[in-house]
Amino acid sequence: MADLIVKAAVKEALDDMNVASDFYDALDDEVAELLDDAARRAEENDRKTVQPRDL
16 A cells, blocks of 8 residues: 655654654554445445545
């Protein structure tokens, strides 16, 4: 799967914090899981459109 997050945006959002290099991979995995869950919920409700309520 492609990277789902933008490292520069993450670094900017965390302001003055240092970010470990493996943090990005872990965050990307979490986002992928969140998207999979949202897609599953939309599918279970007979929709092809993922909506905020699926989060």
